[in-house]
Each structure stands twice: as structure tokens, then as C-alpha cells.
Amino acid sequence: MSISENLNKVRATLPSSVKLIAVSKTKPNSAILEAYNSGQRLFGENKVQELIEKYESLPKDIEWHLIGHLQTNKVKYMASFVAMIHAVDSLKLLAEINKEASKHNRIINCLLQFHIAKEETKFGLDFESACEILDSSDFRDMKNVHISGVMGMATYTDNTEQVSSEFSSLRNIFTKLKSMYFANDPTFSEISMGMSDDYLIAIEQGATMVRVGSSIFGERVYQQY
Numbered sequence: 693m694s695i696s697e698n699l700n701k702v703r704a705t706l707p708s709s710v711k712l713i714a715v716s717k718t719k720p721n722s723a724i725l726e727a728y729n730s731g732q733r734l735f736g737e738n739k740v741q742e743l744i745e746k747y748e749s750l751p752k753d754i755e756w757h758l759i760g761h762l763q764t765n766k767v768k769y770m771a772s773f774v775a776m777i778h779a780v781d782s783l784k785l786l787a788e789i790n791k792e793a794s795k796h797n798r799i800i801n802c803l804l805q806f807h808i809a810k811e812e813t814k815f816g817l818d819f820e821s822a823c824e825i826l827d828s829s830d831f832r833d834m835k836n837v838h839i840s841g842v843m844g845m846a847t848y849t850d851n852t853e854q855v856s857s858e859f860s861s862l863r864n865i866f867t868k869l870k871s872m873y874f875a876n877d878p879t880f881s882e883i884s885m886g887m888s889d890d891y892l893i894a895i896e897q898g899a900t901m902v903r904v905g906s907s908i909f910g911e912r913v914y915q916q917y
């Protein structure tokens with residue numbers, strides 16, 4: 693099946709309120725353009741260098757989402773254009789995003805990444821450390837970042853009950869943070885969860901954004917460096 697056929701198949705399964713981030717990491721510009729020409733405008737990348745190269749050569753009305761782990765020293769390279777940073781997991785990173793966004797007179801939308809999986813390798817905050825960030829005066833002084841919601845990745849397993857309960861725990865975190873910190877902020881509204889293998893479960897559990905790559909673009913082939 694072609695990319696546009698895959699895309700339409702995925703779209704057909706999404707409620708209209710759920711945003712689709714087409715995860716194009718490792719895929720060439722031609723693949724992204726095929727999706728673009730079928731109307732897709734939200735794309736996700738997990739490496740800053742790749743994100744920049746694609747941003748520079750592709751249509752400027754694409755909304756670029758950085759979905760992967762981000763090192764503070766890379767923020768400056770994309771602060772002028774990135775639409776949303778999905779994987780914020782420290783106050784230090786948030787401070788750096790704020791600093792670089794202010795140089796461009798922008799407010800960058802960020803999601804707090806939570807560790808919801810059983811696996812140890814996945815990045816992310818726990819509830820208490822997120823509260824520490826949100827309670828800090830450093831955070832309250834930041835004028836150039838906006839927390840739009842939360843993000844998480846479930847354990848890579850075919851145990852759907854486990855995946856479902858991990859997504860449900862992220863939704864609970866969202867609801868708690870909303871009532872504690874963002875009760876008067878309707879723009880704290882996003883729950884980014886679900887990938888090709890589990891996005892339907894994520895939607896059942898309240899996802900507002902799903903990040904789907906291989907179901908649209910085909911399997912990825914990684915180069916060895």
C-alpha cells in the first residue's frame with residue numbers, strides 16, 4: 693500500500709478530536725511529501741539534526757513536533773520553528789527551551805513526559821518530580837514556554853491490558869495536574885500517547901494526540917554509525 697493509502701486507513705480509525713502526528717524519522721523527504729500531498733501537516737521527528745534538515749527543505753506550513761529525548765545543548769538549533777516539544781523531563785531542559793524561545797520572541801509548546809512503562813530505559817518524570825517543576829519559582833517566571841499537556845510511552849509488549857493500564861495512568865496524571873495547576877487554562881489539553889502498535893488502545897484511554905510512524909511510512913531501516 694502507498695503512504696497516502698496507509699494514511700487514509702489510519703485517519704479512518706481516528707475520532708475527529710484526535711490529532712495525528714505522522715512520525716517520519718529516518719524517512720526521506722519524498723515520503724514526507726507524499727503524506728503532505730494527502731493533507732498531512734503535523735510531522736514528528738526524534739533527532740534534532742534530522743528535524744532541521746527536513747524543516748529547511750520541506751514546505752513551511754508543516755508543523756514540526758520533536759517527539760524524542762532532547763539534550764539541552766540542541767535546543768537552540770530548532771527554537772525558531774519547532775511547534776511542540778513532546779519529551780520535556782527536567783526543569784533544566786525547560787529553562788533552556790524558555791531561554792532559546794525568548795531569543796526568537798516565541799512561546800514554545802511543551803509536553804511533560806512521564807515514565808509510565810515498566811521498562812527502565814524509557815525517559816520520563818514521575819508525578820512528584822513534575823509537581824516540583826510546576827511548583828518552582830523558576831518555572832513560574834518562565835514566559836516563553838507553555839505546558840500543553842503530557843506525553844508517555846507504554847511498555848513494548850503485546851499484553852494489551854498492561855498497555856491499557858499504563859495509558860490510563862497517564863490520563864490520571866493529566867487529570868490531576870489539570871486540577872492542581874491548570875484548572876483555569878483550557879490550553880493545557882493534550883495527552884500524547886499511542887504509536888503504530890497501540891494507538892487504538894491509547895485513544896480508548898483518552899489520547900488527544902497519537903504519534904504514528906511505521907503504519908504510515910512502513911518499517912524503518914536503521915543505519916549503523
Ligand SMILES: *Cc1c(COP(=O)(O)O)cnc(C)c1O
Binds near residue numbers: 715717738759905906
Ligand atoms: C518512533 C516513535 C514513534 C512512532 O513509532 P511507530 O511504532 O513507528 O508508530 C512514536 N513516538 C516516539 C517517541 C517515537 O520515537
